[in-house]
Structures are given as structure tokens and as C-alpha cells.
Amino acid sequence: MSTLDWVFIGILSTAILCIIVAGAFFVGAVITRRKMVQLKQRRFKNKKKRAVFKKKAFRLKNKTKKQVRTGLLFFVVGGLLAGGAVFSRYHQATNLSDRDSDGIVEGYYLLTRTEEQLATIKDTKNAEKTRKNIRELAAKLSGFGVRYADPRLTVDGQKMLNRYYSQMKELGLNLNNQSIESLQDKTTYDDYVADIKKVQTIQKNIFAYFKVNETALEQKK
Incomplete structure (x- = not known):
């Protein structure tokens, strides 16, 4: 295989990996948010417990945001790499070897x-x-x-x-x-x-x- 073939395979593989990782972060964000919602729905008469769970819910909220941001980052990088792979293949298809x-x-x-x-x-x-x-x-x-x-x-x-x-x-x-x-x-x-x-x-x-x-x-x- 030519250098361009290896470049195409490398870029495409990395793009797919980035999108898979992005998907994992998005799924994680959904799970974390669900936990946060469930936590907020709970009612506590004890002020200390209420404060502890409120703090925990806040941490889960921040974790959700972080997971979404990280997922978006990997998704964008994966998209850019996929675009690069498509361009590489287009170059091969329209230029003489x-x-x-x-x-x-x-x-x-x-x-x-x-x-x-x-x-x-x-x-x-x-x-x-x-x-x-x-x-x-x-x-x-x-x-x-x-x-x-x-x-x-x-x-x-x-x-x-x-x-x-x-x-x-x-x-x-x-x-x-x-x-x-x-x-x-x-x-x-x-x-x-x-x-x-x-x-x-x-x-x-x-x-x-x-x-x-x-x-x-x-x-x-």
C-alpha cells in the first residue's frame, strides 16, 4: 500500500475511535444526569442530609457538563479527522498514482x-x-x-x-x-x-x- 493508503487508514481509524469515545461520554452524561434527577427528587427532613445530597447533586451536574463538553470535543475532532480521511480518498480517486x-x-x-x-x-x-x-x-x-x-x-x-x-x-x-x-x-x-x-x-x-x-x-x- 502507498503512503496515502496508510494515511487514510490511520486518519479514519482515529476518527472512528474519537466518535466511539464521544458516544461513551454522551452515554455517561445521560446516566449521570439521570442520577442527578433522581437525587433531586428525593426529599429529606434532616437538614444535614439535605445539604449533603444537594452538594452531591451539584457535583453530578458539573460532571454531566464536563462529560458533554468532552464528548463534544471528541466528536468534533472525529468529524474533522473523518473529513480529512474523505479528502485523502478523494485525492486518490482524482489524481494519477x-x-x-x-x-x-x-x-x-x-x-x-x-x-x-x-x-x-x-x-x-x-x-x-x-x-x-x-x-x-x-x-x-x-x-x-x-x-x-x-x-x-x-x-x-x-x-x-x-x-x-x-x-x-x-x-x-x-x-x-x-x-x-x-x-x-x-x-x-x-x-x-x-x-x-x-x-x-x-x-x-x-x-x-x-x-x-x-x-x-x-x-x-
């Missing part, structure tokens, strides 16, 4: 390099080198087939990422089956350029959804 972030960055540069490599096919003077480069890129693209979106993400976020990984894999597998000669054919070439554009569109949607700074990636090319 390190693994997915690395995958998106790697995919971004792979698509760019693949697009650039395909653009050189028509005029290549070293078919063997070009074939090797295409195969290497295709293998890396195919490797996205083992990736899957972090299950802690929102459903929409997972769908987008899993679709992206799947499309990257398909692009790599299909590209790996093509020869340089077939890729030099305009129709085949145009089809693969269109496939890359399609995956890049999914990629842009992911950037927008997770607020990834594409400009920063472009500057690192």
Missing part, C-alpha cells in the same frame, strides 16, 4: 517517437535500422497490455486509462506485424498515423481529466 503517471508519461513519448519514426519510413535509406527501431517501439507499446488503472481511481478515470492501455497494446501488436515495405504503402501508412492520432486523442482526454500539464511534457521532448 505514481504507476499510472509513469505509464502516461512513457506513453506520451512513445507515441511521439513512433509518429516521428513512421514519418521517416518513406525516405529511409537504412531499412534495417528503421525496421529495428519500429520493432523496438512496437514492443514497448505492446508492453502496455500488462498495465491496468489504479482501482482507487474513479470509475471514469479507470475506464479512460484502461482504454488507453488497451489501445497502446493493440497499436504495438499491429505495428509489430508490419514490414517496412507494407508501411511504405500510403494506405497502410495513413491507417497507422490515424491509429496514433486516435490514441493521442484518448491521451489528451486523460490529461484534461487528471489535469496533467502537457506543455511541461512537450518542453522535455
